[in-house]
Amino acid sequence: MNIKILVANFIFIFLINHACTNTSPNNNYIKNDYPIEDTASQEKIKENIQIREIDKKYLIGKYNPETDSNFVKIPSKYCIYRTEYIHREVYDALLELLDYANSQGIKLKIVSAVRNYDTQLYLWNSRVSPNYDIYTIKNVLKYLAMPGTSRHHWGTDVDFNSTALQYYNSYEGITIYEWLCENAPKFGFFQVYTSNRNTGYNVEKWHWSYKKLAIDFQENYKNKIFCPDLGKFRGSEFCGELDIFNNFVFEINSEFL
Numbered sequence: 001m002n003i004k005i006l007v008a009n010f011i012f013i014f015l016i017n018h019a020c021t022n023t024s025p026n027n028n029y030i031k032n033d034y035p036i037e038d039t040a041s042q043e044k045i046k047e048n049i050q051i052r053e054i055d056k057k058y059l060i061g062k063y064n065p066e067t068d069s070n071f072v073k074i075p076s077k078y079c080i081y082r083t084e085y086i087h088r089e090v091y092d093a094l095l096e097l098l099d100y101a102n103s104q105g106i107k108l109k110i111v112s113a114v115r116n117y118d119t120q121l122y123l124w125n126s127r128v129s130p131n132y133d134i135y136t137i138k139n140v141l142k143y144l145a146m147p148g149t150s151r152h153h154w155g156t157d158v159d160f161n162s163t164a165l166q167y168y169n170s171y172e173g174i175t176i177y178e179w180l181c182e183n184a185p186k187f188g189f190f191q192v193y194t195s196n197r198n199t200g201y202n203v204e205k206w207h208w209s210y211k212k213l214a215i216d217f218q219e220n221y222k223n224k225i226f227c228p229d230l231g232k233f234r235g236s237e238f239c240g241e242l243d244i245f246n247n248f249v250f251e252i253n254s255e256f257l
């Protein structure tokens with residue numbers, strides 16, 4: 001091997017390592033530029049083998065978290081607006097994350113955790129006026145999921161501190177976001193709507209998901225949920241035309257794919 005090939009190899013290996021260790025969401029697109037696809041798909045195959053069956057009603061939020069034993073209440077000291085619930089398999093990791101933040105002087109709280117179908121429908125109807133058209137729906141879809149398509153139905157996802165863009169541009173918001181990027185993955189949480197996507201919801205710095213369980217929900221969702229499963233509501237007739245599942249539900253941080 002001559003010296004030129006050695007140097008080229010060295011530079012190539014350095015670039016790959018750099019891309020893999022750089023977890024900043026703003027730089028995630030770098031991952032696609034290097035041949036790490038094989039590793040990602042091998043991991044996915046491994047994970048697929050372990051995917052468990054999840055009933056359709058939990059995929060589209062047709063349950064009541066107050067009475068369903070799969071969900072537990074989050075202590076009110078961590079909730080900003082109302083009583084919040086989370087999937088019982090996410091609870092320990094979430095509480096560890098919140099307690100760890102608190103111990104470091106980071107005021108991390110929950111705006112929204114579990115939202116069932118009815119809650120999502122209420123939010124949807126409050127944004128979509130009765131005389132809507134497809135442009136209205138596209139506009140609402142910048143930040144709000146159609147009923148039956150929200151990851152908040154799964155009990156695996158959480159919005160932290162605020163869903164206002166200006167908050168995450170403030171000093172406090174920037175501090176919180178940087179802290180989350182550095183620490184949330186240690187507890188199994190990853191940002192879902194990052195900047196390295198082509199379509200779907202706008203970037204949401206507040207929305208984080210517990211990957212270990214969310215992957216199960218995602219894989220079940222892919223195989224079991226189709227437009228008619230969402231039911232009828234304002235704009236549901238555009239589910240197919242807007243390719244809601246590919247363009248929104250699965251247009252997420254490549255960390256989850």
Ligand SMILES: [Zn+2]
Nearest residue numbers: 152158159207
């Ligand atoms: Zn959210």
